[in-house]
Amino acid sequence: MTLCKRRTGAPLASTVAVAVAIAVACFSAPSHAAGDNDPANDVLIRDVRVFDGARVRQNQQVLVRDGRIVAIGTTVKAPADIATVDGRGKTLLPGLIDSHVHSWGEAQRDALRFGVTTELDMLGDWNRLPALKTARASLARTEDADLWSAGAAVTAPGGHGTQYGMKVPVLEPGADAGAFVAARLAEGSDYIKIIVEDFSAHSDTRRIPTISPEQVRAAIAAAHGRKALAVVHVSRLRDGRMAVDGGADGLVHMFGEPGDAAFVAAAKRRRAFVVPTLSVLATMAQAGEGGKLGADARLRPWLTTAQADALKASFGAAEPKPAVLADAMKNVRDLHAAGVDILAGTDAGNPGTAHGISMHGELDLLVRSGLTPVQALAAATSVPARRFRLDDRGRIAPGLRADLVLVDGDPTVDIVATRNIATVWKNGYTIARPQPQVAAAAVGEAMPAATLVDDFEGDVGGGANAGAGGVLPAKIGAGWMQTTDQMAGGASVVTMTRANGALAVSGEIKAGFAFPWSGAMFFPAKAAMQPADLSARTELVFRVRGDGRNYSVMLFSGAQMQSMPSMKPFVAGPEWSEVRIPLNGFNGADLARVRAFAFTAGQPQGAFRFEIDDVEVK
Incomplete structure (x- = not known):
């Protein structure tokens, strides 16, 4: 959106x-890293239930050294003087991955405070890309989630993505999509985002320019020719079908209208994934999901004033449209039942959402759409890591980065237990989670x-x-x-x-x-x-x-x-x-x-x- x-x-x-x-x-510099009081990025988490990204393992010991997971099992040898954390009654999760955000200002810090250790930006300032790559390659102490980004999107003059008061590259009608994609990858885009949006899903009268189906197919082919992923923003079934038929690796929204069996079959056949962004569709439906999430006592104390306001915000004064969310959730249910990969993403930065916290609402919406809690957790960890080629995260396994979240209770049975955050680790360092000093x-x-x-x-x-x-x-x-x-x-x-x-x-x-x-x-x-x-x-x-x-x-x-x-x-x-x-x-x-x-x-x-x-x- x-x-x-x-x-x-x-x-x-x-x-x-x-x-x-x-x-x-949606463009500004990332927040600066700052240290906490932890002496090192070594820790032993004892007697803990582990969701490793695919399955649940009971009574595990997880050893972290120098910011990486080095061992996991029922018996793990560890130095006698290593810091230990008692995991009894708790569940250890891979750091959560939000597969659709728009990041600026304090977004990366806000995300990490709620256990989201990685975000995938779907439209942002391409000037930030070199610094983002350097930051996420490091195992240094940080207070920011790592960020991958599409940089500038493939969009038409006057199209969606051009309305934010900053001059952005645009693909002119009839122009060479291959050259446009090559320029984005030269700037450092981690993947290519293509926008197919004429606003017809949101208004009976308003229309904005969008790129042609021919340009969509050419942009996808150009990205694939350079070994890059191509994902597509759509709001209509017809556009989703066109993008999947054109070879898109994934759709980064679920349309809020009824799907059909032909679309589901095409997505499965072509191995496309879908990031439904149900959180923002709930805002469009006037469902109040953001406000309810912000009122949850397990999460509310860690909200900034700006986040609390964002969760209560809406898109203008549109009348409630419950069918938008209901249709999107039914589409997710059908796609998931067919074996299509579903990735958790919130579209944080939009009304009714806030970085980090909205992932906990998105997980609940996915479960309500037919995923089991374990499958929803995979949609926020191992599945996006696999589909977006994030090889050092998304699972709890030896050799991987120690981005971890410890929660009270068992979210593999009750998904809302992810909201009971006990500890967050980034690069093996414990993240200080002071409650924001929010004056009334x-x-x-x-x-x-x-x-x-x-x-x-x-x-x-x-x-x-x-x-x-x-x-x-x-x-x-x-x-x-x-x-x-x-x-x-x-x-x-x-x-x-x-x-x-x-x-x-x-x-x-x-x-x-x-x-x-x-x-x-x-x-x-x-x-x-x-x-x-x-x-x-x-x-x-x-x-x-x-x-x-x-x-x-x-x-x-x-x-x-x-x-x-x-x-x-x-x-x-x-x-x-x-x-x-x-x-x-x-x-x-x-x-x-x-x-x-x-x-x-x-x-x-x-x-x-x-x-x-x-x-x-x-």
Whole structure:
């Protein structure tokens, strides 16, 4: 899905913050390694139940020396002075592998805290690739999970993967896919990710460009000609069938629509694997799986504020679509029953997910889709290691890297026992797992008793027009500001004018951004994008007229300035009409910390105009 947020450091100007929150990017430097208090990467884990990646072994001794597993068995000779860990009543697992993430900022550190020792990035900054390769080849102490990455994906101009405010390579219509793939591998991509996505699975009206079936087949052949894996992003059965028939090694999403026996047979025949990413499909279905995971007392204390917010987030204000998750889970059940390899991957970085913790939810979803607990654990360890050629991990065996997770209980019988994490080892070193010092997020500033935001009568503290970055004052809050996708590299334009007792907004949605927007934004607090407490308010009310287009109100809220907005649609017809939107109808909104309301146009491209008046938050 790759609809992710860019981590930011220093405070941003309000318009930039808005752009980041809407359009976002998955590119930044990895976090730096730091030591803990362990003296060495040697340990003996005694009397422990072991899931070795394929089978369960009781009452085992596992010896680690210099960051590698050197022996496993019921009787293991070890130096008398080696550090020992009592494994009675516990299960030792290979470090978990998340086979679909989008990693930036603290993602690798967040992952490791929850026992995910390896992540496979499916779209990221190719400039990081040399440093990632060096880091994962080392057995040094680290606080980061290892990361493999596709780097830049194979996508069309204006296609999925181009919308994150950073210039990325694109495969032009009719261009040589072989040369494009060769360039990605020269940059250091560990595998090739191909994006087949026209957005038809997500919208009845919105479409974005995608590459052709001929280019898909050529890209797969080019990757295979250079001994690289080729995996494909799909959202539709038809595209999954085309990719598998074209020789794809695997699909990195499961489509949320009914599959069929022909597709299952083709996947089995061609030995393709599937990474279902049920976690993010659950978000699209509005199933609330992320929120429930974040509330689990076994996991919650190790969440950062940003992770907790991400797990509660959703994709706008779409209505619940339970069939999306149900169909995807049925497809997984059918594929697994046919013997198709299933790999656990979360698409962490998207709403409703968070690095590390979401793997524990994904394992549960896989079991609910027909895998046994042992098979689900294999899907997160030995199976991705085998399919992605990660030869030094994914199993507990002599000679392999000592990336290990010790949990209380027996997840080979009850999969949710993976959440009872006792110890994580990376390269044989014990990982310190301090609980993040998360201060309670302050409630936003109190709102005045008045409910009228603006009736646009008279000159309220300024001129009638807002120039680039300009602000029009309102009766309460920080006022109105124009906003467009130009902050994320788009080309849409807008003009905002206070005239004739209304706010007139006009402009043009232009090509240049996959998810364009343009419009006007209101900040309810005294400073732009600061939180305001609207928990005692129940309804947004305004009058509108315009050109008959569909528009959206986006509500920005939460402890983090860059949280994903929630959206509700409205129509601006030719005559004045009143729009009333219950605030609790904005899915996932934090009404104690509301940062902005944006009134925006989106697709289709072209000119737009609307006027709003008598805006109230009652």
